[in-house]
Amino acid sequence: MDDYDVAVVGGGPIGCFVAERLASKGMHIAVFEEHQNIGEPVHCAGIVTQRVFAITNCPSETSEKIVQNTISGAVIHSPTGTNLVIGGDKTHGLVIKRQLFDEHLAEKAKKAGARLSLQTKVISAKKRHNHVESTIQHNRHHMTFCCKLLIGADGAHSQIRDTFRFPKPQETLQGIGAELSDTALDPQFVHIFVGHKIAPGFFAWIIPTNLKGTSARIGLCIGKHSNHTLQYYFTTLLQQPLLHGTTIIRRFGGTIPVGPLKKTVADHIMLVGDAAAQVKPTSGGGLYPGLLCAAHCSTIADEAFQIGHFNEKFLQRYHIRWTKDLGRELSLGMRFRNIFSKFSDAQFNKYLEKLNTKKTIDVINTYGDIDYPSRLILPLIKAMPSLLSLTPSMLKHTIK
Template structure:
């Protein structure tokens, strides 16, 4: 008879992994949560922007909020800009270390066992169990469970039996600088700034800002060039030179379920191709994954065929949104600076603001289709 130390093993104690573990544990399921770092929220590379809609839907920790976002300003390569102002918060800028810790605390308070400093070196599954091999400071140990949930982020690509590989990804690179006081979230577009993508300036704790970008290649060089550019260098008071850089998937993996196994969040590529943001969509998928596993225990059925419902459900909610984002990214990456200037100028004059307001901070499909069908045909491609 197979011995299971935990009913479910969750790999990765970021927000998505901890939240999935929390949902399972509060239903009485014995969950082991494995995190490679010694401290929750360590070495996180994230802008820290989470929408108000996401915060409200999942009752996320208010004590982690640094400030609300009410203004967003997007600059074209020529220096023109389009600005969106809201009377109410669109999103919140959070302390990601604190945020991750708070969600993990909820999981632990619900009965989850969190293993810190426990790096998973191997993941396997059979008809009888989900198995991992874990290396910690002083030992190497194997754990079996009835079900496994992979929420590691991008790195799982090298763990799960080489079954799934990311082919579409960008590099997210970011630093924090002593910065001239600024309440706006700023976005900068242009081939000489972030080729095929965009860069950002996000106010953090008082007197500091996170400055970063998503790019296909040379992330460190691109960010250094941006920091030294006339666009922001006059406002940078000091910088310690420390950068964080990590790959960000922009397309879902081919399959997110296997025998006794589900893949959730960034590990599954459930990330917005437009911004690289993954927390909201990851938490939506965490809910679906948790409910799928809860039902599998009720029916004592952990087969691949049974767990397929997880993928069917999350794709029904997110698939068209993710595809629309990828279409826009593919188009945008081919635009010249002059075409980007034209696009922002048209957006400024062509009534896109009400559509932005009605679409919400996270749901970009309607904005994307409006741009493709109404703005881009208007001489954008005549450079």
């Protein structure tokens, strides 16, 4: 039986970032990843900001290899086909090679001293008096290990979350996507499609993935009350004129948990990333919020080892810290999502038409932030007071 200080379940970027930070403190760290390769399968649309590289201390020479393209604006397509064009003034997002980014963080974790086991699945875990005892399966062989702290970074369908009966995310979105070649896009603009005929309850996207606009990553998510299958809506997306004559290189899919958990720690247990639904409800982006929460997770885990306290009361400091940083943002995002998901196509058309003025577009360009979309709410309402009829409850929470 192997013993570890900390066992991290999930070898994605969130889990590896936690592992690297703790291993660098001299702890005995194990990371268990059920898939064969780091970064596979890819589920991510792959747009981030520079904050992702800053928080992970990614060297510029490495980030330059990871970044495929820069995005300065977006074209939002209404159900009637009219467009709202925003941005174009500066870099608002970076398109990344997600697998390369994941591999970079995994390599950093290994160099720091973490043990990374691929094709290894945790099949059971039980709390004992002062530790957690878990059984893993690797190549059909079962092994048991003990750890003082078990960190669940095992994604949207977290086994650790379910095993220890944490609350579930408020909602789980279903997504589908593909990598395309032979596109003819403006490389600096993403395209967003809203409406019940293409992505009910969420939106669809086209993201140029190179500087020439000749390749793209496309996808969509749908809410729980959709009338058709994911494949039906994906076919509708592929029929967009922008995608005529393109070639599908690879397909992918996945789920996105939204609505953060009210509880993310228990005795000897912590949850982080998608396992804790630390995901932006408005966009489905989980990389930056997950990494930010992972930093708090590793800090509190380190403090727990310094004093030898692994009970829920002490580990609750992690929950308090990450909710202080992101709780309001995610809560507001969920409120907006609940409004947005109930929009009719007529409402989408109405509000996109209202937003299509120089004054409001200037506000969006000035205050819009991929990582903190709520920062746009108050400036936008000041520029467009009629939004108050849509968001009175949100405004109350925004100004608190």
